Amino acid sequence: MKRLIFALILLQCVTGAILSVNAANYTLAIFGNANMDAIIDEQDVSYVKDIIDGTKPITELADANQDGRIDEGDVEQIQRIINGSENYIILKTFTIYDKAKIVRVPMPVSKIVILNLASAEAIRCLNAVDMVIGVGTSVVEGANKEFFGDLSDRPTVGKWNEPDVESIIRLRPDVVIADLRFPDTELLEDKLNASGTVVVRMGFTYPDYFQSEMMALGYILNRKSEAKDLIDFAYRYVDLIEGRIASVPADMRPRVYAIYSPSDFWKTGSNGSIVDMLCGLAGGRNIAHDLKGGTGGMYPTVDPEWVIKENPEIIFTWSSPGGYTVSNDTEMMNVWNSIVKSPELSQVNAVKNNRVYLLTTEITSRPRWFVGLAYLAKWFYPDNFKDLDPETIHKEYLERYQKVRYQGIFTYPA
Numbered sequence: 307m308k309r310l311i312f313a314l315i316l317l318q319c320v321t322g323a324i325l326s327v328n329a330a331n332y333t334l335a336i337f338g339n340a341n342m343d344a345i346i347d348e349q350d351v352s353y354v355k356d357i358i359d360g361t362k363p364i365t366e367l368a369d370a371n372q373d374g375r376i377d378e379g380d381v382e383q384i385q386r387i388i389n390g391s392e393n394y395i396i397l398k399t400f401t402i403y404d405k406a407k408i409v410r411v412p413m414p415v416s417k418i419v420i421l422n423l424a425s426a427e428a429i430r431c432l433n434a435v436d437m438v439i440g441v442g443t444s445v446v447e448g449a450n451k452e453f454f455g456d457l458s459d460r461p462t463v464g465k466w467n468e469p470d471v472e473s474i475i476r477l478r479p480d481v482v483i484a485d486l487r488f489p490d491t492e493l494l495e496d497k498l499n500a501s502g503t504v505v506v507r508m509g510f511t512y513p514d515y516f517q518s519e520m521m522a523l524g525y526i527l528n529r530k531s532e533a534k535d536l537i538d539f540a541y542r543y544v545d546l547i548e549g550r551i552a553s554v555p556a557d558m559r560p561r562v563y564a565i566y567s568p569s570d571f572w573k574t575g576s577n578g579s580i581v582d583m584l585c586g587l588a589g590g591r592n593i594a595h596d597l598k599g600g601t602g603g604m605y606p607t608v609d610p611e612w613v614i615k616e617n618p619e620i621i622f623t624w625s626s627p628g629g630y631t632v633s634n635d636t637e638m639m640n641v642w643n644s645i646v647k648s649p650e651l652s653q654v655n656a657v658k659n660n661r662v663y664l665l666t667t668e669i670t671s672r673p674r675w676f677v678g679l680a681y682l683a684k685w686f687y688p689d690n691f692k693d694l695d696p697e698t699i700h701k702e703y704l705e706r707y708q709k710v711r712y713q714g715i716f717t718y719p720a
Contacts, residue, residue, distance in 0.1 A: 332517040335398040335406075336525060338370035338384045344521065346387050354380050372396050372408070390528070397522055399507055400515040401486055411481060411504050415526050419479040420445065422466040426454055428510040428520065428673050429483075431536045431707045432529040440477045442466040449631040453710060471497045481506055481526065487601070510673045513583040516540070520673070536707060540676040543699060544587065547683045550690050551589035560686050562590035563618035563656065567625050568641040571648060572608050579604040580671055581624050588682035593618055610650035620686065621645065621656040624671070624678065626664035630714040638664050638718035661685070664718040674703050681717055 333342045340353040342365050356362035357376050368376055370383035386392040397409045418434075420426050421442040429435060435456055440463045445454050461477060464470030467488035474482060475498070484494060486509045495505045506526070508519045517537050524533025551559075564581045566573035574594040575581035582604070585592040593616045599606030623645075627637040642664055646657045656662055663685050669678040680696035701712040 332521075333367075334521050334525075335367070335400070335518045336387075336522055337367050337372055337396040337398070338380070338387050340365055340368040340370070340380075340384070342367060344517070346384060346525075348388065350384050351381055351388075354384060367398070370396075372410075387525075395525060397506065397526075399522075400509065400512070400519065401507065407507065409504060409506055411506065411526055413526075414528065415480045417477070417479045417481075418527075419463055419474055419477060419482045421463070421469055421482065422485045423450060424485070424510045424672050425483040425508065426457060427708065428508070428523060429527075430454075430456075430709070431520070431673055432524060432527060432532040434527045434529055434532075437527060439479055440474065442469065449629060453630045453708075456709075469494060474498065474503065475501045479503060483508060483523075485509070511580055511671045511675055513544075513580070513587055513675060513679070516673070516675070536673075539703070539707075543680055543694075544676055546694070547588065547679065547691075551683070551687060554589055554687075556591070559589050559591045560619045561593055561616065562620045562622070562686075563593050563613055563616070563654075565621065565623040565645070566605060568623060568627065568644070570607075571645065571651065572610060572613070573600065573605060574608060575624075576604050576606055578602065580675065584624070584670065584675065584679055584682060587679055588686050590620065590682070590686050614650055614653050617654050618656050619659070620661045620663070621651065621654070622663040622665060622682070622685070624665050625667045626718065628664070628666040628715045628718070629668050630710075632715045633713075635715050635718055635720065638715065642718050666716045668714075669700065669716050674700065677703060677716075 332344055334344050334346065336346060338350060339346050340350040353362055354368055354376060357364055357368055364376060368380065370380040373379065383392065387395060392413050394410055394412050397411060399407045399409055401407055416437060417439045418437050419440040420429055420438055423444055426441065426445045429438060438457060438460055441457050441460045442465060443462045444450060444466050446458045446462065451458055463473040466485060469489060482498065482503060482505045484505055484507050486507050498505060508523065510516060510519055520537055521533045524530040562585050564574050564585060565571050566575060576594045576597045582592050582595055594606060594608065597606040626641055642662060645651055645662055651657055665678050665681060677696055677700045680694055680699055684691045684694050684696060704710050704712050
């Protein structure tokens with residue numbers, strides 16, 4: 307028994323990377339998914355029975371009830387998850403800072419509070435707006451109020467990164483869905499623990515973890531078919547893009563420099579960041595991939611001379627002005643001009659060859675990141691993707707999953 311418990315602890319320490327695989331071959335990070343695939347089903351029951359019989363190796367997610375043993379209790383928990391009678395599920399949630407967090411969610415869930423924009427969009431994707439009893443102020447203020455009009459009558463619970471915990475407690479939600487990074491644990495989880503409210507942190511924006519997070523949300527909210535439908539839609543295009551560039555040798559892929567913000571040309575994204583994942587999936591070579599610095603060590607600031615020396619072939623920003631409520635591209639055009647006229651950036655091939663592009667965060671740092679990916683792939687490899695129409699993909703996503711009409715400006719040049 308001691309050896310079994312030790313093995314489980316060791317697995318949790320060393321196999322976290324298994325949970326972040328791309329395309330359709332992802333692992334649903336819910337304990338009970340014993341065979342480490344994308345669903346909990348009878349195959350997991352069989353797998354746990356084989357572990358008990360000594361014919362299959364222990365996997366990270368086999369201990370469905372997290373009691374340190376693999377036994378009939380895990381079989382019973384898996385069967386309850388399959389038939390929808392479970393009293394709880396236990397998640398392994400992705401985090402960009404620390405080791406993964408293990409969260410026990412009481413079931414069923416019927417009342418949720420969402421703090422940030424990505425979570426609001428994800429909830430809409432799964433047709434679960436009716437469960438929302440409170441929102442962060444950013445969801446219903448400013449330009450976002452028009453986009454999230456169906457949530458505008460919900461009580462607000464403070465900012466996404468500075469929530470009003472007392473307001474959350476008064477609403478008595480089953481679950482609070484929060485950003486991966488903010489607020490700090492002591493400002494949210496530590497204050498909500500006593501009230502019995504569970505906090506689940508999800509990004510819905512990191513390509514490496516999107517499928518597992520979205521399907522886990524489907525299990526939490528009993529919206530598994532809706533989650534699968536969205537994943538299938540997104541990965542129709544992700545798989546197409548990956549398939550077409552798979553044969554391009556690494557040294558033939560374009561060298562790319564990604565600008566974090568129009569207000570800071572020298573802050574970028576490196577390995578582990580959303581922008582680095584997007585760049586790699588689109589077939590680019592991020593010149594900052596191996597650098598460290600900034601938030602989570604993933605958003606370093608670089609020297610202008612270094613960028614000149616690296617001489618990127620393509621430059622793009624992923625947090626440009628623009629968006630759903632914008633009707634003209636004047637502000638985006640001004641940002642584009644400031645980049646191409648920069649004394650330093652004007653010396654690199656990306657500017658000389660007119661390969662500078664802008665995207666808004668709405669299509670890079672939301673559940674529709676795959677729309678931004680489609681634009682990047684088309685810009686990186688125009689000959690390979692003549693038939694790919696990112697605007698059409700975006701339009702279908704907005705109408706089908708967000709139930710809003712297509713409008714706005716999201717890229718420049720258009």
